[in-house]
Amino acid sequence: MIAKRLNRRSFLRNAAAAATAPSLACPAIAQGQARVVVVGGGFGGASAARALRRLNAKVAITLVESNRTFTACPFSNGVIAGLRDLKEQQFGYDAAAKDSINVVFASATGIDAQARSVILSTGERLGYDRLVLSPGIDILWNALPGYDEAAAEVMPHAWKAGEQTALLRRQLEAMEDGGTVIISAPANPFRCPPGPYERASLIAHYLKVRKPRSKLIVLDAKDQFSKQRLFQDAWAKLYPNLEWVALSSGGKVIAVDAAAKTLTTDFGRHKGDVVNIIPPQSAGRIATTAGVADRTGWCAIDPVTFESKPVPNIHVLGDACIAGAMPKSAFSANAQAKACAAAIVRLLAGEPVVKPKLINTCYSLVAPDYGITVAGVYQPAAGVLAEVKGSGGVSPLQAPAAYRAQEALFADGWFRTITAEVFG
Amino acid sequence: MHGGVRMQVKCFLAVVTATCVLNADVFAASPEPPPAAMACSGCHPATASVQTPVPRLQGRNATEIIEQMQAFRDGKREATVMGRIAKGFSDPEIQAIAVWYAQLN
Numbered sequence: 367m368i369a370k371r372l373n374r375r376s377f378l379r380n381a382a383a384a385a386t387a388p389s390l391a392c393p394a395i396a397q398g399q400a401r402v403v404v405v406g407g408g409f410g411g412a413s414a415a416r417a418l419r420r421l422n423a424k425v426a427i428t429l430v431e432s433n434r435t436f437t438a439c440p441f442s443n444g445v446i447a448g449l450r451d452l453k454e455q456q457f458g459y460d461a462a463a464k465d466s467i468n469v470v471f472a473s474a475t476g477i478d479a480q481a482r483s484v485i486l487s488t489g490e491r492l493g494y495d496r497l498v499l500s501p502g503i504d505i506l507w508n509a510l511p512g513y514d515e516a517a518a519e520v521m522p523h524a525w526k527a528g529e530q531t532a533l534l535r536r537q538l539e540a541m542e543d544g545g546t547v548i549i550s551a552p553a554n555p556f557r558c559p560p561g562p563y564e565r566a567s568l569i570a571h572y573l574k575v576r577k578p579r580s581k582l583i584v585l586d587a588k589d590q591f592s593k594q595r596l597f598q599d600a601w602a603k604l605y606p607n608l609e610w611v612a613l614s615s616g617g618k619v620i621a622v623d624a625a626a627k628t629l630t631t632d633f634g635r636h637k638g639d640v641v642n643i644i645p646p647q648s649a650g651r652i653a654t655t656a657g658v659a660d661r662t663g664w665c666a667i668d669p670v671t672f673e674s675k676p677v678p679n680i681h682v683l684g685d686a687c688i689a690g691a692m693p694k695s696a697f698s699a700n701a702q703a704k705a706c707a708a709a710i711v712r713l714l715a716g717e718p719v720v721k722p723k724l725i726n727t728c729y730s731l732v733a734p735d736y737g738i739t740v741a742g743v744y745q746p747a748a749g750v751l752a753e754v755k756g757s758g759g760v761s762p763l764q765a766p767a768a769y770r771a772q773e774a775l776f777a778d779g780w781f782r783t784i785t786a787e788v789f790g
Numbered sequence: 791m792h793g794g795v796r797m798q799v800k801c802f803l804a805v806v807t808a809t810c811v812l813n814a815d816v817f818a819a820s821p822e823p824p825p826a827a828m829a830c831s832g833c834h835p836a837t838a839s840v841q842t843p844v845p846r847l848q849g850r851n852a853t854e855i856i857e858q859m860q861a862f863r864d865g866k867r868e869a870t871v872m873g874r875i876a877k878g879f880s881d882p883e884i885q886a887i888a889v890w891y892a893q894l895n
Contacts, residue, residue: 417828697832704828711822723826723883727833727871741871743826743878757878761870773870776833779842783835790837 400425400714403484403494405474405652407431409438409696410500410684412462412788413703419465421711428492429462430484432473436789437527439558440696440729441781446524446534447568448576449734455527457789477656479677496710499658499665499674500683500699501650502526503557506663509646510550510622517624521641524565525557537640538569543577545639550619550629551586555664556647557685557694559592560740564730565642567597570605571733581607583638585631586617592693593730593740593760600732619643649686656680664688669746671719672706681706690750691742698726700784721746723754729777737761737773824886826879833871848894855888 402425404415415429436457444450459469470492476485477497484492505523507514513521524534538547547569551562566584573580582605589612591597601608611617616633623630628637648654648663658665658674665682666675669690674680683706684699692698705722712719727741742758744751761773834847847855861867863876863884879887 421822700832701829704831705825708822708828720822720825723829723878725826725829725832725875725878727875739871741874743875745825754878757874759874769870775843776870779840779844780833782840783842783844784832786840787831787836790840 400495401428401493402426402496402498402710402714403428403430403492404498404500405430405484406500406502406650406684407433407436407459407462407469408500408502408684408699409784409788410502410686410699410703411498412436412459413700414498414500414683414707415462415467416465416788417704417707418710419467421707422714425711425714426468427466428468428470429459430470430472430474430486430492431459432471432487434458434471437531438696438781438785439525439527439561440784442524442527442531443561443565443568444731444734445527445531446538446565447572448535448539449568452528452532452535455531457785459789461790474652475655477652477680479656479680482679495679495714497680498683498703498706498710499650499653499656499680499686500703501652502685503647503649503694504651506646506648510619510643512622512624513643513645517622518643520624521622521627521643523643523645525561525644525647534640534642538572541577541580541639544579545577546637547573547580547582547640547642548629548636548638549582549584549642549644550622551584551588551591551644552646553587553618555694556644558728559693559695560597560728560730562586562644563591563593563597564732566608566610567600567605567730567732570601570608573607574605578607581609583636584608584610584617585619585629585636586610586612587619588617589613592728593738595763596738596761597730597732599763600736600738604733604736649682653682653686658682659686660688662688669749669751670721671709671713672702673709681710690744691753692724692726692744692751693728693740695726695728696784697728697780698724700788701725724751727780729773729780731774731777732770733774735774736767736770737775737777738770739773739776823890824883826883827887827890830887830891847891850892852885852888852892855891856884859884859888 404411415427438455445452463469472486472488474484475487522530522534524530570582616631619629621630649659653659658677665687667682667687672681683702685694701724709719724744738761740760743754833844859876862869862872
């Protein structure tokens with residue numbers, strides 16, 4: 367009976383395939399229900415699972431995520447600055463479950479690429495035809511000497527949103543007026559390139575309004591950063607108490623002492639009342655376990671399918687992947703997820719994959735009514751995701767306040783839209 | 791000029807429809823979107839309930855989407871990010887995206 371049904375299905379499939387394009391691959395869908403496992407329920411993974419369902423009603427989709435509540439990083443700098451509540455950052459997986467996505471709350475502890483199965487913390491194994499890894503980042507503890515998990519309880523990173531975000535907020539609230547806040551920004555690559563500078567801006571805004579005798583120092587391991595001219599122009603106008611120290615001026619932090627809240631740079635020492643260390647990062651641990659991360663700690667992918675270069679049938683998305691010119695942003699992860707889902711549908715059907723075209727827009731708030739952006743359009747070229755010539759760029763350097771206010775308004779709309787698409 | 795655009799739109803519609811029929815087994819729920827169409831929904835909401843100044847694209851007139859994208863691209867319509875994004879798309883890409891969004895509800 368089953369065999370008969372399969373034969374009829376594969377006959378129909380072959381007839382359809384013959385009418386469209388020649389197909390040599392053996393389509394997984396024709397052999398029974400195709401199985402896709404997605405590991406990581408952030409902007410990349412949850413987007414991928416839901417986009418797959420929108421494209422294909424039949425494929426069996428399992429989403430593996432260790433937390434029942436997702437806390438979004440974009441806009442979490444607003445929480446740190448007291449502009450919004452952490453609850454506004456939090457989302458669940460009910461909508462995914464309603465889409466007939468099997469949501470499993472566990473962590474993936476291993477990948478057996480030969481057997482094509484994911485091993486969970488519960489001991490369960492999930493077989494897959496295609497695996498999507500969207501594990502985000504892991505903090506490289508002790509890559510910055512002295513910065514370990516215990517130190518992060520004193521000097522929060524707040525680079526994975528949640529309790530760390532709330533901790534940094536509480537520290538800023540408790541600080542006396544006249545205190546010193548220090549942010550340490552890492553070398554490239556790291557999650558959310560403009561993030562440290564948006565954070566500096568919004569903390570400076572909080573200090574200006576509530577603790578005007580305080581100062582903020584950004585110690586940077588770089589000489590250049592995203593949207594630099596736009597940020598620096600705004601800082602000069604709005605935040606005289608914000609000092610940015612570039613790599614070439616001794617900004618690189620080389621060691622931290624959590625007990626003394628002291629940072630050592632090439633040129634000296636800085637003591638802060640509140641210290642935020644944005645530490646060096648790599649792709650989430652499961653990427654290394656699966657063998658998809660390279661020596662840089664990030665994952666090389668095919669820019670058309672997002673399939674891992676070293677390990678077939680595993681696709682890597684979002685912050686964890688090496689996406690060429692695309693920045694590590696939630697917008698990028700969401701766009702990549704949808705392109706990857708379309709590729710997987712075609713790969714499962716044994717059909718040729720269509721070259722994707724992707725968009726990114728990174729909104730940053732310099733003040734609640736002052737938004738700036740960098741946007742780009744990307745497509746595969748010479749084996750990487752390259753920016754389409756003539757497209758993209760940052761907000762104009764000279765613009766009226768109304769333009770900045772409009773970008774702040776669009777930023778807010780973007781957050782509502784993307785979270786509705788992914789979690790709503 | 792308008793007539794030219796409309797005729798091209800009709801051609802694209804025909805191609806999209808043909809593709810849908812052939813791929814009906816795989817894409818039973820909705821026709822496969824053209825490249826980049828899905829990336830639009832990073833900012834353009836899929837449902838009317840989302841509070842944002844950015845308009846929905848689903849069900850909009852294809853010619854209107856094409857004209858607006860071309861105006862953004864050529865700097866004839868003021869914009870924040872759309873001018874920068876529209877410059878990354880060719881006429882055939884814009885047409886394919888517009889036709890796909892026009893046939894959605």
